Amino acid sequence: MLKITNLTVAYGQNIAVQDISLEVIPGEILALIGPNGAGKTTLVRAVSGLVSPQSGQITVDDQAIADIPSGERARMLSVVPQARHMGGAFTVEQAVMMGRTAHMGWLGRECQDDRDAVKLALEQTNLKDFAHRSISKLSGGEQQRVLLARALAQSTPVLMLDEPTNHLDLQHQTSLLSLVRQLAQEKQLTVMMALHDLNLVSFVADQVALIVNGLLQCVGTPPEVLSSENISQAYQIPVDIVSHPRTGSPIIFPQGIVKERD
Amino acid sequence: MDAISKIVFTPAPIPACSPASSPMLRNRPFIFNILLLLAALIFSIALGAVYIPPGKILKILADQLPWVALEPDWPNSSVAIIMAVRLPHTVLIAMTGAALASSGAAYQGLFRNPLADPYLIGVASGAGLGAVVAMVLNWPTELGGYYLIPIAAFIGAILTVLIVYNLARVNGLVPLTTLILAGVAVGAFTSAITSYLMLTSDDQIYRAIAFLLGGSPMAGWNPVLAALPYMLVGMGLLSISGHSLNVLQFGEDEARQMGLNVDRAKIYIIITASLTTAVAVAFSGVIGFIGLIVPHIVRIIWGPDYKRLVPISIFLGASSLLVADMLARILLAPTTLPVGIVTALAGAPFFLWILRRAKREVFW
Numbered sequence: 001m002l003k004i005t006n007l008t009v010a011y012g013q014n015i016a017v018q019d020i021s022l023e024v025i026p027g028e029i030l031a032l033i034g035p036n037g038a039g040k041t042t043l044v045r046a047v048s049g050l051v052s053p054q055s056g057q058i059t060v061d062d063q064a065i066a067d068i069p070s071g072e073r074a075r076m077l078s079v080v081p082q083a084r085h086m087g088g089a090f091t092v093e094q095a096v097m098m099g100r101t102a103h104m105g106w107l108g109r110e111c112q113d114d115r116d117a118v119k120l121a122l123e124q125t126n127l128k129d130f131a132h133r134s135i136s137k138l139s140g141g142e143q144q145r146v147l148l149a150r151a152l153a154q155s156t157p158v159l160m161l162d163e164p165t166n167h168l169d170l171q172h173q174t175s176l177l178s179l180v181r182q183l184a185q186e187k188q189l190t191v192m193m194a195l196h197d198l199n200l201v202s203f204v205a206d207q208v209a210l211i212v213n214g215l216l217q218c219v220g221t222p223p224e225v226l227s228s229e230n231i232s233q234a235y236q237i238p239v240d241i242v243s244h245p246r247t248g249s250p251i252i253f254p255q256g257i258v259k260e261r262d
Numbered sequence: 263m264d265a266i267s268k269i270v271f272t273p274a275p276i277p278a279c280s281p282a283s284s285p286m287l288r289n290r291p292f293i294f295n296i297l298l299l300l301a302a303l304i305f306s307i308a309l310g311a312v313y314i315p316p317g318k319i320l321k322i323l324a325d326q327l328p329w330v331a332l333e334p335d336w337p338n339s340s341v342a343i344i345m346a347v348r349l350p351h352t353v354l355i356a357m358t359g360a361a362l363a364s365s366g367a368a369y370q371g372l373f374r375n376p377l378a379d380p381y382l383i384g385v386a387s388g389a390g391l392g393a394v395v396a397m398v399l400n401w402p403t404e405l406g407g408y409y410l411i412p413i414a415a416f417i418g419a420i421l422t423v424l425i426v427y428n429l430a431r432v433n434g435l436v437p438l439t440t441l442i443l444a445g446v447a448v449g450a451f452t453s454a455i456t457s458y459l460m461l462t463s464d465d466q467i468y469r470a471i472a473f474l475l476g477g478s479p480m481a482g483w484n485p486v487l488a489a490l491p492y493m494l495v496g497m498g499l500l501s502i503s504g505h506s507l508n509v510l511q512f513g514e515d516e517a518r519q520m521g522l523n524v525d526r527a528k529i530y531i532i533i534t535a536s537l538t539t540a541v542a543v544a545f546s547g548v549i550g551f552i553g554l555i556v557p558h559i560v561r562i563i564w565g566p567d568y569k570r571l572v573p574i575s576i577f578l579g580a581s582s583l584l585v586a587d588m589l590a591r592i593l594l595a596p597t598t599l600p601v602g603i604v605t606a607l608a609g610a611p612f613f614l615w616i617l618r619r620a621k622r623e624v625f626w
Contacts, residue, residue: 108505
């Protein structure tokens with residue numbers, strides 16, 4: 001279980017997130033939403049130990065992550081970074097194997113456990129046929145799957161994703177998120193992800209946390225949080241919310257781009 | 263939920279892999295490179311004013327072993343030439359090439375920058391300054407004095423790399439332009455101090471140092487013996503840093519999230535690479551571009567995995583500098599060119615080629 005208690009993070013004088021408390025249980029996905037610069041990425045960075053909080057606590061299974069060394073932390077908690085172009089001529093298999101760093105010694109010698117974990121991660125992300133291809137020659141969606149596979153190979157109970165669907169097309173967005181959904185249920189992973197696309201939120205998340213200006217506005221199930229009132233206020237733009245005809249989940253249309261016809 | 267979980271990835275067809283042109287070259291990097299190095303070593307000993315055939319060299323060398331006694335069918339002068347001149351020279355050149363290439367590979371990985379080279383980033387100049395300070399204060403006359411020079415060079419190298427790194431860093435990254443600019447500026451500054459120190463020293467030392475810094479390695483066994491322990495430690499430690507270098511290629515943040523102790527890894531690599539560079543500079547002077555070219559060739563042929571890249575660079579670096587040194591001895595024979603001139607002649611165009619490639623991000 002991932003538990004964030006009264007977390008405040010500041011970069012110098014600028015407070016990035018303030019007094020945030022959240023809880024995610026195994027098998028559950030928490031989506032962080034909010035405008036650009038709201039503090040979603042900072043939250044992910046703080047939980048993964050890249051920035052130390054000014055105050056508050058982050059615990060995984062009641063162990064404070066601030067107290068444990070980076071190697072051990074990486075066995076509890078893995079991160080899928082934001083989609084971006086990756087250079088380097090490593091093969092997919094080599095890149096995913098590096099997710100095993102926390103389980104290896106200084107020399108990076110692979111043992112059977114490492115090879116098994118990599119094989120499983122490549123299977124789960126459907127990358128087996130890509131194993132010996134160079135990552136720099138993959139498409140954006142494929143590269144993002146490599147980053148997911150690398151995090152899965154890390155074999156941690158907590159998985160965090162920082163806007164994993166940026167720059168991905170519709171098919172790759174949905175297939176990546178459905179895979180995360182499936183793994184969260186099957187392997188009882190505790191998942192926290194920052195998401196940009198509000199309409200993907202109700203497909204993937206059990207809980208949604210809306211963050212604006214570093215403050216937690218509300219947290220709850222997607223229908224609770226994704227109200228036109230909440231979203232309009234957070235994004236400073238009027239929105240219409242309709243129900244998905246089949247699933248009933250909320251779909252958000254910014255009013256500015258909906259053409260008026262009369 | 264059901265609808266989207268049915269969407270599956272359909273992998274694009276994989277292009278058929280073209281068979282490696284030379285399986286021995288590609289699949290057996292260490293065997294290939296050891297054979298190449300042995301050939302380079304033998305020919306480096308063979309070449310000179312008096313040509314000594316490789317067969318003779320092997321016999322003479324074997325005869326030096328305490329438990330081997332061969333019937334001599336060679337002139338005594340050949341033994342003297344090999345043992346007093348060519349063998350120590352060849353060993354020093356090989357060690358220097360190995361050191362510059364492996365530390366170049368490590369700097370490239372550490373800075374995630376294809377143009378990092380001990381010479382271009384100013385570390386070699388810093389090591390040169392350290393070495394010259396030691397030599398001006400106390401010109402080595404016996405082995406004990408030689409051991410001190412690499413330590414002074416190491417201090418110069420580590421100070422330079424820290425200054426250049428901090429000058430060049432922008433938002434946690436070390437971009438190509440700032441790295442080279444900071445390297446050139448700091449290199450020019452340390453070279454100026456070095457020149458000043460040389461000018462104020464006495465004539466004999468001035469000439470010796472000028473010769474060395476011009477890229478002409480020291481002669482005799484003393485520099486070889488003094489360099490050997492530092493080289494073994496430095497390159498041994500560099501060879502096992504490959505995994506850290508690999509993980510660092512994803513950037514420091516991701517490396518941390520993957521569980522690498524990033525600060526420890528960086529300090530380890532800076533110290534070992536600077537030590538290795540410093541020893542090479544202390545006894546062989548400033549020889550540019552080997553640390554740039556060799557890791558690139560290794561990367562192109564054998565891939566980017568630093569676990570192999572660093573050790574292969576050690577072997578290929580040794581052979582490459584031996585070849586450059588043979589050219590330096592042959593091109594204007596009987597005059598011997600400083601080997602640094604040959605590496606610069608070959609390396610500068612190569613540097614420009616990489617610069618153009620780096621823009622297109624083929625390898626990085």
